[in-house]
Amino acid sequence: MTYVGKRVLRRDAIKKVTGRGLYVADQRRLGALYGATVRSPIPHGRIREIRVSKAMTVEGLVAVMTASDIKGRNLLPLVVDDYPLLADDRVRFVGQAVAIVAGETPDAARRAASLIEVDYESLDAVFDPQDALEDGAPTVHLPGNVLSRHQILKGDPDAAFATCDVVVERTYRTGHQVHLYLETQGMLAEPDGEGGLIVRGTMQCPYYVLDAVCAATGLRRNQVEIIQAETGGGFGGKEDVPSIVAAHAALLCQATARPVKLIYDREEDFASMSKRHPGWASVRYGAMKTGELRACDVSYIINGGAYTTLSPIVLWRGTVHAAGPYEIPNVRIESKAIATNTVPCGAFRGFGQPQVAFAQESCLDELALELGMDPAEIRQINILRRGKRTSTSQVISDSCGLPRALDMVLEASSWATSGAGRGDSQGQLRRRGMGVSTAYYGVGLGAGGRKLDRAHASIQIEPDGSVAVAVGNTEMGQGARSELSQIAADALGAPLDAVRVRLVDTSRVPDSGPTVASRTTISSGMAIIDAARPLRQRLEGVAQRLLGGPTESSEGVFVAEGENRSVAFREVAAACAQERQPMQSVGQWRQDKTTYDFEGSGQGDAYEVYAYSATVAAVEVDTETGVVDILDLWTAIDVGKAVNPDQVEAQIEGGVVQAVGYVVMEELVLHEGRIENPNLSAYIIPTSMDVIKVHPLIVEARYPEGPYGAKGFGEMPMIGTPPAVANAVADALGRRCRQLPIVPERVLEVLEESERDEEES
Ligand code: MTE
Ligand code: MOS
Numbered sequence: 001m002t003y004v005g006k007r008v009l010r011r012d013a014i015k016k017v018t019g020r021g022l023y024v025a026d027q028r029r030l031g032a033l034y035g036a037t038v039r040s041p042i043p044h045g046r047i048r049e050i051r052v053s054k055a056m057t058v059e060g061l062v063a064v065m066t067a068s069d070i071k072g073r074n075l076l077p078l079v080v081d082d083y084p085l086l087a088d089d090r091v092r093f094v095g096q097a098v099a100i101v102a103g104e105t106p107d108a109a110r111r112a113a114s115l116i117e118v119d120y121e122s123l124d125a126v127f128d129p130q131d132a133l134e135d136g137a138p139t140v141h142l143p144g145n146v147l148s149r150h151q152i153l154k155g156d157p158d159a160a161f162a163t164c165d166v167v168v169e170r171t172y173r174t175g176h177q178v179h180l181y182l183e184t185q186g187m188l189a190e191p192d193g194e195g196g197l198i199v200r201g202t203m204q205c206p207y208y209v210l211d212a213v214c215a216a217t218g219l220r221r222n223q224v225e226i227i228q229a230e231t232g233g234g235f236g237g238k239e240d241v242p243s244i245v246a247a248h249a250a251l252l253c254q255a256t257a258r259p260v261k262l263i264y265d266r267e268e269d270f271a272s273m274s275k276r277h278p279g280w281a282s283v284r285y286g287a288m289k290t291g292e293l294r295a296c297d298v299s300y301i302i303n304g305g306a307y308t309t310l311s312p313i314v315l316w317r318g319t320v321h322a323a324g325p326y327e328i329p330n331v332r333i334e335s336k337a338i339a340t341n342t343v344p345c346g347a348f349r350g351f352g353q354p355q356v357a358f359a360q361e362s363c364l365d366e367l368a369l370e371l372g373m374d375p376a377e378i379r380q381i382n383i384l385r386r387g388k389r390t391s392t393s394q395v396i397s398d399s400c401g402l403p404r405a406l407d408m409v410l411e412a413s414s415w416a417t418s419g420a421g422r423g424d425s426q427g428q429l430r431r432r433g434m435g436v437s438t439a440y441y442g443v444g445l446g447a448g449g450r451k452l453d454r455a456h457a458s459i460q461i462e463p464d465g466s467v468a469v470a471v472g473n474t475e476m477g478q479g480a481r482s483e484l485s486q487i488a489a490d491a492l493g494a495p496l497d498a499v500r501v502r503l504v505d506t507s508r509v510p511d512s513g514p515t516v517a518s519r520t521t522i523s524s525g526m527a528i529i530d531a532a533r534p535l536r537q538r539l540e541g542v543a544q545r546l547l548g549g550p551t552e553s554s555e556g557v558f559v560a561e562g563e564n565r566s567v568a569f570r571e572v573a574a575a576c577a578q579e580r581q582p583m584q585s586v587g588q589w590r591q592d593k594t595t596y597d598f599e600g601s602g603q604g605d606a607y608e609v610y611a612y613s614a615t616v617a618a619v620e621v622d623t624e625t626g627v628v629d630i631l632d633l634w635t636a637i638d639v640g641k642a643v644n645p646d647q648v649e650a651q652i653e654g655g656v657v658q659a660v661g662y663v664v665m666e667e668l669v670l671h672e673g674r675i676e677n678p679n680l681s682a683y684i685i686p687t688s689m690d691v692i693k694v695h696p697l698i699v700e701a702r703y704p705e706g707p708y709g710a711k712g713f714g715e716m717p718m719i720g721t722p723p724a725v726a727n728a729v730a731d732a733l734g735r736r737c738r739q740l741p742i743v744p745e746r747v748l749e750v751l752e753e754s755e756r757d758e759e760e761s
Contacts, residue, residue: 002555003486003496004708007646011482012475021230024186024201025263032188033062035252035262036109038099038116039272040091043341043673044125044138047089047118050099055115060108063255064116066099070251072218076243076309077211082141083307083344085216085247091120092140092306093343094674095271097244102252102260127673129280129303129338140306140339147304147337148312150319152602154391155330160295164286168367169297172283172359174740176668177276177348177661180685181476183232185273186263187246189213189253196223197250203242204234204474205514210506212243213250224250226506234476235658236347239516240309241273270678274346275668277302277314277337279355281322283363291373291381296391298322300335300356305344311337314345316448317517318352320606323391324360325402325440326382331391333602342673347516349658350718353441358663358740361437361723365420365730375420375727376410379438384612392596394605399711401638401701402612406438408636408697413616420731430620432631435727437615439720442607443712444519447596454590455512455523459488459531461539461584463577465570467494469501469528472512473520478714479647480520486643487525487707491532493539494569495556509586518611518712521643523589525707531587538581543572609703611713612638615724621732623751626744628664628729635724636697637716641709645698648713652696655717660692661685663722664742 015021052064067074067086076083087098099116103109124138131137132145139145161167187201196219203209206226213224226246231238245262252260264273279302286295300322304311319335350357368375384390386400410416415436423432445453458470469488475481481501489496502508512523543551543558546567551558556569576583596604615635621628633656642648665684669676677683686692702709722740729747730736735754737746 001490001708003489004643005641006644008486008496008644010479010647011485023183023232024188024229027188027200027229029188029190029259032259032261033102033104033252033256034106034109035249035260036101036113037097037248038113038118040087040094040096040098042091042120042122043094044123045091045120046123047087047091047098048121049119051117054117055101055112058108058112058115060104061101061112062104063102063252064099065251065255069255070216071254073215075215077215078240078309079312080308083309085244093341095343096306097248097272100248100252102256125341125673127340127342127670129301129340132338132340140341145339147308147339148315149336150316150602152319152331152333152391154393154603157295157297157330157332160330161286164294165289166367166370167284167286168363168370169282169284170363170366170738172281172362172738174279174355174358176278177666178270178668178683179235179237179348181233181235181237184264184266184269185242185245187242187249188259188261189246189249190259191253191257197253198225198227199246199250200227200229201242201246202231202238203228204238204476204516206474206504206506207472207511208240208514209243209246212247216247217250217254228474228504231474231476235349236351236516237274238476239347239514241346266680267678271675272343274309274344276348277304277311277345277352277355281356281359283359285363285367287367287371289371291371291378293326293328293382295330296323296328297332298356298360300333302337302352302355303340303342303345304337305340305342307344309344310346313448314347314352317442318356320392320442321353321440322356322360324364325384325438325612327384327388328391333391342670343675349655349715351517351715353719354662354722357439357719358722358726362726362736362738365727366736376415376436379406379436383438384440392606393603399609399640399701399703400612401699402438402440402614404701405612405614405636405638405699408699409614409616409634412634412695412697413618413632415616420727423731426734429624430622431732432618432620433728433730433732434616434618435724435731437720437724437727439613439716440610441518441716441719443609443611444517444522444591444607445513446607447594447604450591450594452513454588455527456509456586456588457524457527457531458509458584458586459528459535461535461573461576463574465498465573467492467499469499470505470508471501471524471527472504472509473515473524474504476515478651483521483643483647484524484528488528488532490708491529492536493553493556493558498556498569518714521710521712522706525710526589527587529587529707530589531585535583535585538576539572542575542579543567546572546575609711611711611716613716613720615720617724617728619725619728619732621729621747626747628742628747630660630692630725632693632695633721634695634697635717635720636699637713638699638701639713640703640706640711641700642698643710648698649696651714652717653694655714656694656721657686657692659718659721660725663725663740667741667743
């Protein structure tokens with residue numbers, strides 16, 4: 001391997017920091033129209049009438065469309081098709097799209113949209129999942145309001161709890177989280193001049209966008225091309241919802257035969273796009289005096305919002321991981337996604353795991369306290385290792401770096417001398433504490449998404465020695481294009497600077513599934529290796545002829561074995577072209593390893609492989625202001641093989657900062673389903689002023705079936721960080737916040753509670 005494993009400069013870095021990247025808002029088209037959206041101001045209602053006469057008087061208005069103008073199918077194609085692209089007779093959340101308009105200028109479009117009058121008959125609404133489960137609760141879609149449920153049963157938890165020395169049961173809550181990608185949602189649709197469409201925009205999942213545009217317009221798949229524009233962050237927030245934006249732009253384009261640009265502003269993005277699901281989890285752990293975990297029981301609920309979207313799979317991932325990265329012989333998990341009249345929730349880095357990991361890792365600490373055991377020790381006793389079984393009874397057969405990761409963070413943070421319970425700062429104004437967590441993450445779609453789990457890559461070697469690679473997984477900031485270039489260069493024996501991985505265009509390679517679940521490294525990486533194989537053979541055949549014997553390659557040069565004669569990749573490529581060799585190749589990767597029983601007790605191999613993390617956080621809590629400062633955060637992640645260690649560290653640093661926002665800052669306030677703080681002045685996220693000393697540590701437990709041993713890991717920091725920080729805050733305060741975010745008000749509440757308790761006793 002020449003490039004894989006090296007700290008190479010990220011290939012899109014300079015372009016992005018110098019502002020040269022072409023995002024969709026930067027793209028101009030002659031004669032383009034601008035789109036705007038009319039949204040529901042009420043959480044639940046029936047649409048009686050939509051009047052457009054006033055809007056029609058706006059100069060520059062070109063088109064108005066409502067549900068009845070949709071040529072194709074008015075539904076977002078996803079797991080369960082219940083989400084209309086434009087509300088038909090009902091609206092189910094504040095911010096739902098009711099009508100779309102196109103105008104000659106953004107201002108004309110916005111003005112016309114604001115003059116469209118919609119008559120609603122207000123219906124009873126429900127906002128809280130617990131209320132939605134009550135008898136007689138308003139019905140969002142179906143009586144009962146359950147969008148999805150899952151269960152896992154391993155062993156006999158009831159019998160096991162009865163024999164445990166210590167049992168601890170607690171309930172935890174988490175709130176919404178907003179993705180806050182720097183670039184808001186946006187799409188540009190243009191006619192291709194032959195009755196078809198080309199749609200460009202910011203997105204994670206171009207093939208989902210293709211599905212939606214075809215469904216909405218009634219066009220066939222070979223008439224629509226979806227091209228990803230430079231994408232300014234996704235974090236899961238550009239998984240399903242860009243399909244709505246794209247379908248709206250495509251519909252307006254189809255109706256007007258002109259290019260249509262539809263770009264959301266921040267408040268609109270806040271109000272209508274997906275969020276992290278709020279979660280409720282009751283966790284019960286049972287252990288012996290030795291610290292050995294014998295039983296776990298989790299009941300997990302997420303608020304799905306008004307439509308199903310991705311809730312069933314977000315819930316499934318949370319369910320599979322709900323007992324934590326431990327071998328526990330008796331496990332019961334029951335989970336539900338509930339419909340309410342709030343903005344639909346979807347994918348967000350960690351995909352249903354951060355909520356339940358916060359609960360389960362907090363509860364494990366509460367159990368350790370009860371046992372009088374060090375929280376690091378209870379983890380060392382129970383964590384998954386090779387040969388151990390997960391809660392779905394999957395045997396961890398290889399690539400398990402969790403024990404190593406835990407050792408590394410404990411050592412780096414000097415846990416033995418300064419870990420939880422060692423700080424004696426009670427009574428001081430600023431109290432210090434330390435917390436630890438361990439986590440695991442099933443890489444890729446797993447059994448839940450097996451139908452979609454394949455990817456393609458196409459490699460074309462040009463006569464000038466340049467290499468164009470087309471894949472189906474997208475770059476959204478995580479560094480995929482850069483990392484896949486390294487893999488392609490090594491697979492071909494090409495110099496890295498000759499390789500270019502293109503932005504995804506659905507017409508170049510067949511459907512490669514979504515870019516989610518940290519799957520790109522394995523899925524597109526392995527597809528590239530597959531595509532490179534025949535080309536590499538051809539290149540080597542020609543190089544051998546040129547050099548008169550067997551060759552080796554390094555840094556884009558083929559060298560005759562044992563001799564100092566060599567020929568550059570560029571020359572070999574030129575010779576191949578001269579010989580009219582076929583120099584394009586398409587490769588595929590497919591996941592067929594999972595076995596999981598969805599209907600029965602939820603047992604089987606849920607994912608092909610897991611990534612692991614161990615995290616230690618050191619915090620300081622100001623008892624006067626309630627502000628939590630994260631002093632140091634050590635996190636060790638098992639990535640299989642670090643394709644580019646710089647980039648692994650960058651993913652860890654960025655992920656930790658995003659997670660710190662989730663634990664101690666970000667609070668979305670909803671009143672009767674309406675978001676009260678849809679902007680960055682009232683929804684607080686970490687900025688560069690919030691210095692957090694992140695210490696990223698890399699563990700490499702090779703995954704033999706990944707590219708050069710690598711596996712995905714980009715969501716891990718979002719899972720392990722929140723509980724480590726929450727455990728550190730509990731250590732500092734001597735009392736626990738069981739609800740996220742731990743904002744200053746909540747810290748002060750907890751402090752008041754403990755003062756009251758002290759006075760009483
Ligand atoms: N990093 C950046 N900078 N921007 C992003 O949008 N998304 C995260 C993570 N890291 C994201 C990111 C999420 S939600 C996922 S699923 C993975 O990257 C996807 O990348 P991968 O498939 O290449 O692992
Ligand atoms: Mo990531 S939430 O799987 O896009």
